[in-house]
Amino acid sequence: MEVDLPQLKKWLDEDVVILFADRNEKIPLISDLKLLSMGAEAYIFKARFMGVEAVVKWRFPKNYIPEELDEKMRRSRTKLETKILWKALSLGIKVPTPLFIDLDAGILIMSFIEGESLRDVAEKIDKDVLCQVMKTVGSYAATLHLNGITHGDLTTSNVIVAKDGVYLIDFGLASFTKRCEDMAIDLHIFFRSIESTHYRIEDVAKKCFIDGYKQVVGDSKTETLIRAVDSIRLRGRYIAARKLRTEWVG
Amino acid sequence: MIVLGIESSAHTFGVGIVTEYKENFILADERIQYVPKHGGIHPRESSRFLAEKAPMVIEKAFEKASLQLDDVNAIAVALGPGLGPCLRVGATAARALASFLKKPLVPVNHAVAHIEIGLKMTGLQDPVVVYLSGGNTAVIAYVEKRYRIFGETLDIALGNLLDTFARETSLGPPYVVAGMHVVDKCAESGKKFLDDFPYVVKGQDVAFSGLLTTALRAYRRGLDIHDICLTMREIAYNSVLEVTARCLMHTRKKEVMLVGGVAASPILREKFAKMAEKYNAIVGVVPPQYAVDNGVMIAWTGLLAFKSGLTIDLRSAIVKQRWRVDEVEIIWK
Numbered sequence: 001m002e003v004d005l006p007q008l009k010k011w012l013d014e015d016v017v018i019l020f021a022d023r024n025e026k027i028p029l030i031s032d033l034k035l036l037s038m039g040a041e042a043y044i045f046k047a048r049f050m051g052v053e054a055v056v057k058w059r060f061p062k063n064y065i066p067e068e069l070d071e072k073m074r075r076s077r078t079k080l081e082t083k084i085l086w087k088a089l090s091l092g093i094k095v096p097t098p099l100f101i102d103l104d105a106g107i108l109i110m111s112f113i114e115g116e117s118l119r120d121v122a123e124k125i126d127k128d129v130l131c132q133v134m135k136t137v138g139s140y141a142a143t144l145h146l147n148g149i150t151h152g153d154l155t156t157s158n159v160i161v162a163k164d165g166v167y168l169i170d171f172g173l174a175s176f177t178k179r180c181e182d183m184a185i186d187l188h189i190f191f192r193s194i195e196s197t198h199y200r201i202e203d204v205a206k207k208c209f210i211d212g213y214k215q216v217v218g219d220s221k222t223e224t225l226i227r228a229v230d231s232i233r234l235r236g237r238y239i240a241a242r243k244l245r246t247e248w249v250g
Numbered sequence: 251m252i253v254l255g256i257e258s259s260a261h262t263f264g265v266g267i268v269t270e271y272k273e274n275f276i277l278a279d280e281r282i283q284y285v286p287k288h289g290g291i292h293p294r295e296s297s298r299f300l301a302e303k304a305p306m307v308i309e310k311a312f313e314k315a316s317l318q319l320d321d322v323n324a325i326a327v328a329l330g331p332g333l334g335p336c337l338r339v340g341a342t343a344a345r346a347l348a349s350f351l352k353k354p355l356v357p358v359n360h361a362v363a364h365i366e367i368g369l370k371m372t373g374l375q376d377p378v379v380v381y382l383s384g385g386n387t388a389v390i391a392y393v394e395k396r397y398r399i400f401g402e403t404l405d406i407a408l409g410n411l412l413d414t415f416a417r418e419t420s421l422g423p424p425y426v427v428a429g430m431h432v433v434d435k436c437a438e439s440g441k442k443f444l445d446d447f448p449y450v451v452k453g454q455d456v457a458f459s460g461l462l463t464t465a466l467r468a469y470r471r472g473l474d475i476h477d478i479c480l481t482m483r484e485i486a487y488n489s490v491l492e493v494t495a496r497c498l499m500h501t502r503k504k505e506v507m508l509v510g511g512v513a514a515s516p517i518l519r520e521k522f523a524k525m526a527e528k529y530n531a532i533v534g535v536v537p538p539q540y541a542v543d544n545g546v547m548i549a550w551t552g553l554l555a556f557k558s559g560l561t562i563d564l565r566s567a568i569v570k571q572r573w574r575v576d577e578v579e580i581i582w583k
């Protein structure tokens with residue numbers, strides 16, 4: 001896939017002047033742009049932003065969507081993602097801090113989280129440590145849900161285990177909602193990511209996640225939600241014999 | 251090698267006979283469809299209809315192929331997923347044929363067969379499969395011996411969204427006129443995009459029921475129906491595109507195969523072509539005739555399986571109404 005870097009650079013081609021007590025220093029707004037990943041709606045770069053390590057998320061224009069709608073969507077999703085990151089921070093959840101947004105360009109710059117993705121380490125770390133991490137993720141999910149937010153893409157790839165704690169990233173599909181169904185979908189997606197990539201540690205991972213979730217919202221709310229997860233899993237003609245792996249809970 | 255395949259999972263009793271030839275591999279393709287007088291398919295009524303027609307369809311297939319009963323090397327049958335009573339008609343017929351002719355019986359998964367015939371017809375090698383019909387919306391990719399469901403709808407199917415909206419707003423039925431869905435047609439005169447229509451992509455999945463509710467509410471509030479059609483259509487199609495793009499990125503595949511009734515939409519096809527270009531992928535569309543239920547797809551998949559040594563004991567040939575596509579090991583790949 002071609003990355004249209006010039007277009008992005010044009011947006012960010014600015015210098016900033018940093019004032020020190022004894023001197024002024026002119027540095028580029030952005031430097032050392034390095035592509036980390038190409039997603040379905042955005043490119044993710046690592047970069048230096050005003051001298052600090054940062055992640056640049058650029059929702060690129062898509063020629064298969066009418067321009068007006070594409071712009072509208074890129075703008076609103078960038079705005080929403082930023083809003084939700086701020087809200088999560090205020091709730092005490094560890095997430096990247098937004099540093100800069102340009103809604104016209106669909107650019108969100110946030111702090112870089114140094115660490116390893118849970119997907120990569122889940123099966124390597126000690127069971128007790130894993131349980132602790134899962135509990136934290138469960139409590140984050142519950143806290144978000146309690147405040148009317150769903151993550152929308154809760155998978156082990158989107159959890160970073162850092163030196164100073166467990167971080168949630170990628171709020172690109174997050175939204176404000178009141179529907180119980182949306183909360184259940186978060187759990188369904190998280191469980192599926194465990195089932196498909198970490199079946200060896202499936203039981204511990206789920207149990208600890210649910211324990212963490214219960215600590216925040218209580219047993220009965222959690223159990224109601226898990227029943228909703230089961231019903232999501234039973235839909236559709238081709239959704240056959242899909243194991244109800246959440247059965248053992250409660 | 252010649253294989254006869256029987257399909258009867260829902261409303262169609264189909265018998266196909268195929269060979270290994272590269273060209274003209276279809277020797278017979280007979281089908282008969284149960285069309286309910288009104289409402290949806292009633293499994294028992296459909297199965298009664300299929301059972302009544304089965305012998306005639308089988309006979310006709312042999313006639314068309316100019317084959318003697320004994321020329322066939324194996325009998326393949328769709329054992330699921332589908333409606334139990336309907337599936338049993340095919341299974342019974344297949345068991346009877348196999349035992350009478352003393353030929354091996356080959357079990358076939360209906361969903362796998364949809365994919366395999368698509369590959370054969372489009373010539374694609376290893377695509378991301380996008381299945382868009384009235385009842386299904388799924389993005390599927392072959393990984394480690396299985397066709398795995400990468401994403402799917404969490405509530406209603408894309409075709410169901412379009413049809414239900416059309417019905418509730420009296421745009422249809424008929425839902426498709428001259429190759430265009432009435433919603434696509436209605437969207438042509440749309441001028442602006444309406445706010446607050448929910449675009450729902452959750453991880454790798456999509457959902458449309460919220461969009462349907464919002465669109466119908468907008469209609470009842472008296473907003474311009476063309477704008478509603480345009481907004482709803484764009485949001486629905488693009489969410490499927492996004493999930494497909496994500497699957498292309500994750501699996502690094504370079505082909506997309508569109509299958510199912512909604513894949514006939516020219517608007518949708520153009521979008522897929524543009525999206526695929528961005529990801530250096532090519533798009534193939536399964537011809538409508540083979541995207542619907544038919545016996546050829548069962549025969550063809552049966553042939554692939556049989557060549558890899560798969561057969562089933564007559565007594566074990568029982569139907570599985572729920573048989574997930576990713577439960578089947580693809581031994582021929």
Ligand SMILES: Nc1ncnc2c1ncn2[C@@H]1O[C@H](COP(=O)(O)OP(=O)(O)OP(=O)(O)O)[C@@H](O)[C@H]1O
Nearest residue numbers: 036037039040042044055096111112113169170172
């Ligand atoms: N703030 C951050 N700090 C460190 N790494 C990050 C950060 N944000 C993203 N990444 C890295 O970039 C990768 C892709 O990011 P992200 O999941 O946000 O992209 P995406 O386009 O939404 O991907 P997908 O299409 O899979 O949803 C992450 O898996 C992670 O490794």
Ligand SMILES: Nc1ncnc2c1ncn2[C@@H]1O[C@H](COP(=O)(O)OP(=O)(O)OP(=O)(O)O)[C@@H](O)[C@H]1O
Nearest residue numbers: 383384385409425426429430431510511512514515
């Ligand atoms: N040209 C078209 N553009 C858009 N949609 C179309 C077009 N032609 C057909 N459709 C839609 O395709 C759907 C029918 O699909 P199809 O015949 O593949 O499957 P089905 O029998 O509904 O479902 P399944 O067999 O998967 O359970 C309907 O919703 C119909 O409106």
